[in-house]
């Protein structure tokens with residue numbers, strides 16, 4: 336790739352960010368579409384991220400993704416934002432900044448890919464976790480299902496997440512088994528399982544045979560939860576789907592073209608290794 340003064344610059348800001356797979360995904364798509372752009376990972380260490388993101392406006396990036404811990408600051412720093420928590424920033428022709436959150440819609444895209452008939456199968460959802468990703472997924476699913484239950488180590492956070500949805504409920508951590516037994520879709524949205532650090536015996540034996548089990552952790556791709564779910568014959572969905580589809584939606588917001596999810600999966604699976 337030849338970088339010139341005309342090359343558009345995009346990237347991901349977060350702290351830490353060195354582990355991010357987004358550069359592989361977006362640079363692959365940039366190449367697929369022959370776009371004169373480059374996507375980089377930028378560690379963004381800031382005591383006042385809202386102020387500092389606003390200061391970035393003058394640099395004229397074509398677009399940025401935003402990851403922890405700056406998603407709220409990004410939404411607040413933008414001139415307009417579709418949600419209070421943003422993962423995508425776009426510079427407009429007039430120099431203003433727009434913020435978007437593609438996490439929830441990206442999860443739904445991934446779910447439709449993993450279980451095309453999910454809408455007719457899922458009435459009751461259990462989300463394990465109540466952090467930013469859990470809430471984005473809950474908000475996306477809420478209008479499409481009967482109930483969304485959050486079960487979280489810290490009960491107060493589960494209650495806050497549940498209160499944000501018209502059909503949200505909170506379960507105590509001790510009620511995990513009951514939650515698994517009653518759900519048509521279980522979404523693991525905590526950092527448990529990350530790098531194999533699975534501290535839990537997930538109560539999959541209680542699940543209905545028709546249940547769909549999704550894990551949004553993608554390092555490793557096959558978490559203990561997914562491995563056990565597959566062994567029990569349940570529909571399992573890994574965390575790469577959400578990563579790819581939230582990224583694809585961001586890419587389309589920047590460049591107006593929908594990139595190939597299959598190309599991204601091939602590149603990311605190669606990068607993650609066996």
Ligand code: NDP
Nearest residue numbers: 464465466467468469488489492524525526551574577578
């Ligand atoms: P947050 O920090 O906002 O939330 C973390 C969640 O994990 C909280 O619910 C927290 O519970 C829970 N948790 C952490 N450690 C433990 C533990 N030892 N036992 C039980 N619960 C625990 O993070 P995010 O919501 O942004 O991200 C959560 C995970 O999802 C991360 O692993 C992230 O990498 C992944 N992710 C994947 C995406 C994808 O595209 N596939 C997109 C976004 C995130 P508590 O409230 O009690 O602290």
